[in-house]
Amino acid sequence: MVHTDGAAADVLVAGAGPVGLTAAAELRRRGIACRVVDRLPARLPYAKAVGIQPRTLEIWDRMGFVRAALEAAVPMRGQLTYVNGVEQPRLDLVLPPEVPYGFAALPQYETERIIEEFLERFGTRIERGTELVSFAQDADGVTCRLATPSGEEEVRTRFLVGCDGAHSIVRKGLGLSFEGGAFPEEFMLADVEVDWDLPYGYGVRAMHRDAEGAVDDVLVCIPLPGACRYRVSMMVPPELSAAPPQGGDAVAHGLEGGRAPELGHIQAVLDRMSPQPTTASAMRWSSVFRISHRLVDRYGDGRVFVAGDAAHIHPPTGAQGMNTGIQDAWNLAWKLALAVEGAAAPGLLASYDAERRPVGEEVVGRTVRHSAEGVQADPEDAQTLMMRQAQLLVGYRGSPLVQRAEPDGGPGPRPGDRAPDCGGLAGHIAAHPLRLYDLLRGREHMLLLYGPGPALGSLAELTSAVRGFATGRVGVCAILAETEADRATPVPVYRDGRGEFARMYGVREPAAFVVRPDGYLGARLCPPTSSGLLAHFSEVFGG
Numbered sequence: 001m002v003h004t005d006g007a008a009a010d011v012l013v014a015g016a017g018p019v020g021l022t023a024a025a026e027l028r029r030r031g032i033a034c035r036v037v038d039r040l041p042a043r044l045p046y047a048k049a050v051g052i053q054p055r056t057l058e059i060w061d062r063m064g065f066v067r068a069a070l071e072a073a074v075p076m077r078g079q080l081t082y083v084n085g086v087e088q089p090r091l092d093l094v095l096p097p098e099v100p101y102g103f104a105a106l107p108q109y110e111t112e113r114i115i116e117e118f119l120e121r122f123g124t125r126i127e128r129g130t131e132l133v134s135f136a137q138d139a140d141g142v143t144c145r146l147a148t149p150s151g152e153e154e155v156r157t158r159f160l161v162g163c164d165g166a167h168s169i170v171r172k173g174l175g176l177s178f179e180g181g182a183f184p185e186e187f188m189l190a191d192v193e194v195d196w197d198l199p200y201g202y203g204v205r206a207m208h209r210d211a212e213g214a215v216d217d218v219l220v221c222i223p224l225p226g227a228c229r230y231r232v233s234m235m236v237p238p239e240l241s242a243a244p245p246q247g248g249d250a251v252a253h254g255l256e257g258g259r260a261p262e263l264g265h266i267q268a269v270l271d272r273m274s275p276q277p278t279t280a281s282a283m284r285w286s287s288v289f290r291i292s293h294r295l296v297d298r299y300g301d302g303r304v305f306v307a308g309d310a311a312h313i314h315p316p317t318g319a320q321g322m323n324t325g326i327q328d329a330w331n332l333a334w335k336l337a338l339a340v341e342g343a344a345a346p347g348l349l350a351s352y353d354a355e356r357r358p359v360g361e362e363v364v365g366r367t368v369r370h371s372a373e374g375v376q377a378d379p380e381d382a383q384t385l386m387m388r389q390a391q392l393l394v395g396y397r398g399s400p401l402v403q404r405a406e407p408d409g410g411p412g413p414r415p416g417d418r419a420p421d422c423g424g425l426a427g428h429i430a431a432h433p434l435r436l437y438d439l440l441r442g443r444e445h446m447l448l449l450y451g452p453g454p455a456l457g458s459l460a461e462l463t464s465a466v467r468g469f470a471t472g473r474v475g476v477c478a479i480l481a482e483t484e485a486d487r488a489t490p491v492p493v494y495r496d497g498r499g500e501f502a503r504m505y506g507v508r509e510p511a512a513f514v515v516r517p518d519g520y521l522g523a524r525l526c527p528p529t530s531s532g533l534l535a536h537f538s539e540v541f542g543g
Contacts (some may be wrong), residue, residue: 019308019325020163028122039131047107055391057101074105078203168310180294190286219273231495261284403523412506424498449509465530
């Protein structure tokens, strides 16, 4: 029997993995009514996605729960590599000093727990054992059918977000193509403890090459919280191998049931491949998994969108998948919030596909290439390669939502680039200097006005124009290039005491920077003008 439930919401999120939880948490943080459904009765205890990129930590900082993640995670300091038993040069994961966070490792179930607990602060709980089975959209909303523990339910919502994985019901319901292919190899995953004494915080990659130089055996170990605990992956032995599934959606990707490796299977690989003699113990779980690479032809249609594995799947090389999905969710959520409030410009939601699909395409291509040829397949300098792996070079230049940059470029970030952090900002009251990200935390759009003291004269005009156009939706603060005497100002004022802001943003003269809720620059105006700011904000906010 189908019944219509009264607990409708503005947004229904299908899937309560890290991507769906991020979307829901950002929507609830912004006061948007949201329901989250997941077909599983409980959180899975598997350390599937483990690597946490610095960019993801910046997102969690902006949202307000990064401390919980930092306390639960372990640092990823680098990688030890061995080829045919011979140690190769050590890879140290080092980023520029202005990047606020390093690389980390955290089991996926812990990531889900942390975001779920944050979501519960807003009175929203995951509806477990509840699966989206179908939906139909019209001009005003989406009608969804849910299979719940108590029967079938019909729900009316304004928007639907599919974060329901590689076999997404939402993707299939939209009729999106999911082009790509699959790798023939199968792999084993396990969560074990080992008794070696390799350096703390380093991953281990051991490979064996045959006479022709092809890799015919591999062991990859990623550190997890706990003494000598790792998530290990390796090739499947013949006795556990099986043909890929045929028919249906033919997407063979992720963990498979029914063929769980035993500790003996793991130990056999360690005996062959470990750089030190070691014994595995305390296995918490194990599984066989397959890898595909696919990408949808578009990230949404009308009032329905896909994110994460529902939109893109690829090799786990470089821990890009979950982190890319989290950025999908964050990009979409702040735009959906404005749309629900009736404050979005006509093209705002369309910019989700315009901005995120090129990122998904680049990540799929890069991880497939790295999986086959190694990271050295990209001829970039070490610093650029590290920043790209950290997802700090993801950007939206050319997006219809960002200001067109000047042709001559110049120093500093351009519209569409990630807004870099910097330190040394001094206020009138706090006795210690602040970082720029301290000023951005928990904010919506932020207008940063930079200049020497005389630039304060235009603050009132610029602030009045912006706030009049987008009341309550744009925060404003000024960053001075020099120490000024105290004076009454219409906005908070900070001094760039060490010149870090001027250096990182490449400015010496008065300038305005619009930082979007997702931490990217929407506009850069030198000099700032009311007309320029209003032209940019008209692309974001409805009139």
